[in-house]
Amino acid sequence: MSAQQLISQLADSARIAGRTLSVSTGAQRKAALNVIADAIEARSAHILAANEKDMEAGRAAGLNSSLLDRLLLTPERIKAIAGGARQVSQLPDPLGNTLRQSTLPNGIELQQISVPFGVIGMVYEARPNVTVDAAVILLMSGNAALLRGSSSAAHSNEVLVSVMRDALASTSISPDVIQLVPSEDRETVKALLNARGKVDLVIPRGSAALIRMVVDESSVPTIETGAGVCHVYIDEFADLSKAVPIIINSKVQRPSVCNAAETLLIHSAIADSFMPTALKALHEAGVILHCDSASLTIAKKIGIPATQATDENFCTEYGTLEINVAVVDSVDAASAHIAKYGTQHTEAIISENKDVVKRFIALADCAAVMVNTSTRFTDGEQMGFGAEIGISNQKLHARGPMGLEAMTTTTWIVTGNGQIRS
Amino acid sequence: MSAQQLISQLADSARIAGRTLSVSTGAQRKAALNVIADAIEARSAHILAANEKDMEAGRAAGLNSSLLDRLLLTPERIKAIAGGARQVSQLPDPLGNTLRQSTLPNGIELQQISVPFGVIGMVYEARPNVTVDAAVILLMSGNAALLRGSSSAAHSNEVLVSVMRDALASTSISPDVIQLVPSEDRETVKALLNARGKVDLVIPRGSAALIRMVVDESSVPTIETGAGVCHVYIDEFADLSKAVPIIINSKVQRPSVCNAAETLLIHSAIADSFMPTALKALHEAGVILHCDSASLTIAKKIGIPATQATDENFCTEYGTLEINVAVVDSVDAASAHIAKYGTQHTEAIISENKDVVKRFIALADCAAVMVNTSTRFTDGEQMGFGAEIGISNQKLHARGPMGLEAMTTTTWIVTGNGQIRS
Numbered sequence: 001m002s003a004q005q006l007i008s009q010l011a012d013s014a015r016i017a018g019r020t021l022s023v024s025t026g027a028q029r030k031a032a033l034n035v036i037a038d039a040i041e042a043r044s045a046h047i048l049a050a051n052e053k054d055m056e057a058g059r060a061a062g063l064n065s066s067l068l069d070r071l072l073l074t075p076e077r078i079k080a081i082a083g084g085a086r087q088v089s090q091l092p093d094p095l096g097n098t099l100r101q102s103t104l105p106n107g108i109e110l111q112q113i114s115v116p117f118g119v120i121g122m123v124y125e126a127r128p129n130v131t132v133d134a135a136v137i138l139l140m141s142g143n144a145a146l147l148r149g150s151s152s153a154a155h156s157n158e159v160l161v162s163v164m165r166d167a168l169a170s171t172s173i174s175p176d177v178i179q180l181v182p183s184e185d186r187e188t189v190k191a192l193l194n195a196r197g198k199v200d201l202v203i204p205r206g207s208a209a210l211i212r213m214v215v216d217e218s219s220v221p222t223i224e225t226g227a228g229v230c231h232v233y234i235d236e237f238a239d240l241s242k243a244v245p246i247i248i249n250s251k252v253q254r255p256s257v258c259n260a261a262e263t264l265l266i267h268s269a270i271a272d273s274f275m276p277t278a279l280k281a282l283h284e285a286g287v288i289l290h291c292d293s294a295s296l297t298i299a300k301k302i303g304i305p306a307t308q309a310t311d312e313n314f315c316t317e318y319g320t321l322e323i324n325v326a327v328v329d330s331v332d333a334a335s336a337h338i339a340k341y342g343t344q345h346t347e348a349i350i351s352e353n354k355d356v357v358k359r360f361i362a363l364a365d366c367a368a369v370m371v372n373t374s375t376r377f378t379d380g381e382q383m384g385f386g387a388e389i390g391i392s393n394q395k396l397h398a399r400g401p402m403g404l405e406a407m408t409t410t411t412w413i414v415t416g417n418g419q420i421r422s
Numbered sequence: 423m424s425a426q427q428l429i430s431q432l433a434d435s436a437r438i439a440g441r442t443l444s445v446s447t448g449a450q451r452k453a454a455l456n457v458i459a460d461a462i463e464a465r466s467a468h469i470l471a472a473n474e475k476d477m478e479a480g481r482a483a484g485l486n487s488s489l490l491d492r493l494l495l496t497p498e499r500i501k502a503i504a505g506g507a508r509q510v511s512q513l514p515d516p517l518g519n520t521l522r523q524s525t526l527p528n529g530i531e532l533q534q535i536s537v538p539f540g541v542i543g544m545v546y547e548a549r550p551n552v553t554v555d556a557a558v559i560l561l562m563s564g565n566a567a568l569l570r571g572s573s574s575a576a577h578s579n580e581v582l583v584s585v586m587r588d589a590l591a592s593t594s595i596s597p598d599v600i601q602l603v604p605s606e607d608r609e610t611v612k613a614l615l616n617a618r619g620k621v622d623l624v625i626p627r628g629s630a631a632l633i634r635m636v637v638d639e640s641s642v643p644t645i646e647t648g649a650g651v652c653h654v655y656i657d658e659f660a661d662l663s664k665a666v667p668i669i670i671n672s673k674v675q676r677p678s679v680c681n682a683a684e685t686l687l688i689h690s691a692i693a694d695s696f697m698p699t700a701l702k703a704l705h706e707a708g709v710i711l712h713c714d715s716a717s718l719t720i721a722k723k724i725g726i727p728a729t730q731a732t733d734e735n736f737c738t739e740y741g742t743l744e745i746n747v748a749v750v751d752s753v754d755a756a757s758a759h760i761a762k763y764g765t766q767h768t769e770a771i772i773s774e775n776k777d778v779v780k781r782f783i784a785l786a787d788c789a790a791v792m793v794n795t796s797t798r799f800t801d802g803e804q805m806g807f808g809a810e811i812g813i814s815n816q817k818l819h820a821r822g823p824m825g826l827e828a829m830t831t832t833t834w835i836v837t838g839n840g841q842i843r844s
């Protein structure tokens with residue numbers, strides 16, 4: 001069977017099984033998630049044994065320690081995965097909500113309600129927890145899932161999917177709503193990305209290269225997640241006592257994630273007074289500095305090491321303890337820098353001047369604008385969504401952290417009493 | 423200059439000019455639309471002269487009368503175009519609306535607001551009115567517009583765009599927010615569809631072939647509009663006095679549009695009693711019948727001409743006075759037929775049984791479900807949106823008729839007082 005035939009078969013099976021989700025109640029889906037959570041804990045030893053096979057193969061293949069750590073499951077991590085499923089089961093049902101409602105002059109009633117997409121494909125990398133995290137979010141939002149993880153986690157994913165499917169067998173939801181896509185070769189990914197009409201949406205999760213590949217090759221609609229070149233702009237009207245903690249938190253608290261800051265912009269009116277404090281604090285936190293000419297002069301004056309920042313620096317998502325620093329003459333200049341180098345993810349302004357903040361927001365063009373707070377708050381958990389399937393970096397459909405609601409689409413229910421159009 | 427360079431230049435210019443929209447008030451955008459409407463009326467003679475050049479070229483090229491009619495502008499049509507712009511100016515401002523709002527335990531305030539996409543490309547066919555209709559909807563929703571119409575309407579579009587741009591020169595909005603993309607060759611379309619990062623969204627409007635091409639070739643996010651194979655299902659619990667008018671209205675009132683019905687499904691329990699009435703009414707309205715075996719038998723019995731319907735018939739969007747007829751045994755069978763042959767546009771059920779209606783809705787998977795009313799109501803004007811840029815046939819972002827709101831995306835405004843993440 002070709003990869004295309006295989007995906008077509010899996011998608012058809014998922015679509016038909018999805019009907020059990022279409023007609024399910026929220027209580028039935030919640031119950032199914034709890035059954036899954038129980039099964040994952042009950043079959044922990046089985047899951048760990050499969051994971052050990054992946055770990056052995058990974059070590060034999062010479063995977064680095066960071067990749068091996070992502071691949072690793074432990075009894076605690078399995079508990080956390082089950083806990084995550086229970087947490088999602090406690091969120092409000094995202095389906096059947098009335099989003100808009102009106103009665104037309106001819107008596108027809110309009111109601112726009114939230115409904116599932118149908119069949120959603122996930123393409124992701126080494127972490128086996130994504131297999132369960134994604135499946136339960138999709139199941140809770142009424143969607144059948146085609147899960148395409150990494151071949152390095154093949155044994156773990158296979159067992160996790162079979163545990164979830166076995167668990168569903170005792171519920172009103174068909175086990176076929178969760179389908180594992182084989183990961184031996186890239187052909188299955190390609191087939192998934194081109195199953196337009198069979199698969200309603202594909203979401204990539206992982207490296208920038210993976211996301212780029214999915215967005216470029218997919219004829220199925222996708223939601224781009226990921227890249228964050230985030231800026232912190234310290235305005236001339238900033239409360240400087242807030243500025244340093246926010247700069248440090250944005251850069252240092254977890255540099256590897258997409259909502260960490262990569263560039264610090266400082267208004268020229270406070271460059272001389274504030275820049276030394278900021279550069280010292282960053283240097284003391286172990287951050288390597290890449291400075292434009294104006295900030296490089298100040299760095300040299302106070303004896304802090306720094307390199308001359310290039311255009312490439314300003315475009316780079318470091319993911320490490322490195323930061324760019326530049327001086328700008330106005331909020332408009334800060335916005336222009338951000339428009340040139342940013343990735344429309346998260347941009348922060350530190351200012352007590354409401355007009356300046358308003359202008360920064362109007363010109364920002366990004367998923368989240370932080371006003372006097374850290375870029376690190378662009379996060380589904382932090383923002384109170386309770387679960388997150390990724391952070392959308394695009395403008396279509398969902399922007400920013402995506403929870404259950406982002407996994408729904410809408411339908412108009414138009415109820416009449418025999419009306420016709422004249 | 424290559425097509426790619428040209429599009430890049432137009433998009434950059436539109437993006438920069440778009441900043442005048444980002445910081446504009448709703449009142450300023452409304453005023454700009456009225457200035458445009460006035461200018462279109464004032465320069466009516468100029469527009470008609472340009473249109474006459476297109477008409478001459480069209481006649482010389484042997485365009486058929488239907489295409490020539492779409493291309494034609496008259497003093498009345500120009501008045502209607504200006505009236506459309508004024509109507510859009512009276513709609514509620516779609517920007518800056520708060521969609522969600524909450525305060526987190528740490529005191530941070532979350533606010534999700536509607537904002538423009540930025541730069542939107544429109545790819546469309548002969549009708550020159552789309553040039554103005556699209557530009558004013560995009561302008562009102564804060565977006566800069568790259569307009570790529572048909573080469574057959576090149577003179578008309580050029581004058582319409584220059585009239586709108588001249589009008590904007592007297593307002594706070596930069597004229598460069600409206601850009602005409604040259605239409606001499608296909609290269610400009612290809613370049614537009616691949617200007618990812620420069621253009622935020624492309625919307626095709628026109629034939630199925632045009633829409634397919636845009637969806638297939640675009641790396642810029644698109645919204646698929648169009649194809650409608652819509653069904654009317656007459657349930658065993660239908661109020662039959664409503665059924666015939668709804669069937670006839672759905673098929674006959676304007677067969678060329680996407681929300682017209684193409685297939686009639688009748689529950690087997692009422693096939694013998696109701697089918698003859700339905701077939702007679704359709705035949706008398708001039709509709710050609712393509713019947714499955716069960717309905718063909720009835721058609722023959724009552725002497726109404728009909729052909730045997732094939733799979734191809736059931737997939738076809740006729741756009742003419744032709745309809746398919748089939749007998750189904752249950753609401754589930756009706757839904758299965760629709761899932762197999764439908765295009766997820768509009769599906770109607772005629773039934774007085776609430777449980778059956780509920781199940782039909784749950785299994786429908788389409789942009790709009792009509793309950794005891796005509797499929798022809800899936801329409802932005804009819805649904806009270808006041809303006810429509812197209813009907814989305816996809817699930818991502820917008821589904822069904824798209825008004826001003828569908829041309830916006832969102833931003834999270836996260837306001838703190840120095841909070842950092844621990």
